[in-house]
Amino acid sequence: MREASKIVVLSGGVGGAKLVYGLAQLLPPEALIVVANTGDDFDHMGLRICPDIDSLTYALSDLADPVRGWGRADESWNFMRALRQFGGEDWFNLGDTDLALHVLRTYMLRSGKELTEVTRLLCQKVGIRHTILPMSDDPVPTMVETESGCLTFQEYFVRHRCEPAVNSFRFQGADKACLTPELRACFERGEVAAVLIAPSNPFVSIDPILAVGGFIDVLKGFDGPIMAVSPIVGGAAIKGPAAKMMVELGMPSSALTVAEYYQSLLTDFVIDKADAALVPEIQALGLVPHVEQTMMTDPRTKISLARACLRALNLSRGMV
């Protein structure tokens, strides 16, 4: 790499993975670095599960289920049926094919490999040529402080279906965790052309990444564009609890709230056409607004939003 040419995307699971899929269709492997939230990661019956890395892996290898929104297409659930027979915990669904990734990753981690290396090896096996990096090789579990007490993220998200109202979030060990070295190196070598924050949940998908020791300083020292795509459209979250959380945290559920939340970090902000009226307010925050069709329902709309983001960043020339 002779010049800054890489796009670094910060992403959670499903929503972020859709945009990442689009970007991967447009950018060559060496031009895209996906940084995955690992705050959702947890141990379940001895298996290490990394939901956002999984979603990104399945998205980029075309294995993702397009309808359910998580996990793999053509999944079967016979393991879960047998697990119930033997009295195993069944609040977290593990598909028969999805299990292969959990079993292999757990085995590789136990053999002493770091998560970055494990992710690289597993992605390689299913033909993924773009880079997915966990935000850190250290565990940084997201803890959700709710009206019903403190819950681990998966307890909150899956077991309690996001029902308890949230008060705050903690990213346990984030200050001591090391940013994945590959990512730090990209910034230090001046290879990063732009940073894109995917339309993921700001509180539980992006904030954990930003909380990892020193990353916020890396971003503050970065002089290229940092653009976020709003996960809120017309006041509602496209998927997941982002809008519900905003209300519980005392913020209006709006794309503008997201822009304000990220304000000190961003140069650019992408909103949906449905929110075009917010343009003046986003400009007033000192951000460059971009109005796009942000709903991603199929490969075409994923690629189309990715192209719009790249164009907005003035990076599409020669790459797309």
Add this chain to the structure above:
Amino acid sequence: MREASKIVVLSGGVGGAKLVYGLAQLLPPEALIVVANTGDDFDHMGLRICPDIDSLTYALSDLADPVRGWGRADESWNFMRALRQFGGEDWFNLGDTDLALHVLRTYMLRSGKELTEVTRLLCQKVGIRHTILPMSDDPVPTMVETESGCLTFQEYFVRHRCEPAVNSFRFQGADKACLTPELRACFERGEVAAVLIAPSNPFVSIDPILAVGGFIDVLKGFDGPIMAVSPIVGGAAIKGPAAKMMVELGMPSSALTVAEYYQSLLTDFVIDKADAALVPEIQALGLVPHVEQTMMTDPRTKISLARACLRALNLSRGMV
């Protein structure tokens, strides 16, 4: 228990599990103790797999596949397909429903429980009321010395399909391993009425059990009947490599070889009707011969052989 009323059965996997199934239909839960070979146990991709305990568990819970001879009925193989995609080792087949048992057992063992306790808890969940005891809570892996070098049992059995000629077997750590305490207690309390050696492979299913520290002395001090059922019928093994091993070890492949092999231990020996001509030679060894229909092809023939064994032991009265 006021008097010796328990039958202790030493068993390997499939063949032994058939007789155990028959016995379980005839004997009340407190009257049957199944001792499972754990020499085949191994770690595969971080999962602890106990093939003989599995076969016995599936047999007694009516989950076993009646056609394939191992694993569960109505099994699916989607995990294996996904595992191959991600480059996982695929020489050992793990069915989607079978995996539940491996994942749960591994999790429980890692949480600090002993195999005896784990086996008890898992059996309970699928309604098994008879007792299955691993021969030991300590690992005693069977090593197979072959013309192609030393192999672990599963490498020999599954990966190399029993092809390399065998020279000898080692049960690693057997002398230091502790007999599962529940079994020792049954003998010490004088609760054991008889010991039955199931029609399992003498070299790799029964010998490992007999090799566990002190068990042979327990059996030598036992004054009730000890009866074995020949796994060899008409010179051939009903299933598995027993007959092939005999030839490679320089023994004639015959039920008589099995009787000679166990001779110092036994009082009674059950042969198939096809081998009725061997009766005088078995008598000459000082054993009481019993000629029965030993081929077990369905529930009826399993129960029928179990009944014949109990009758032969003069234990069927009042129990069956």
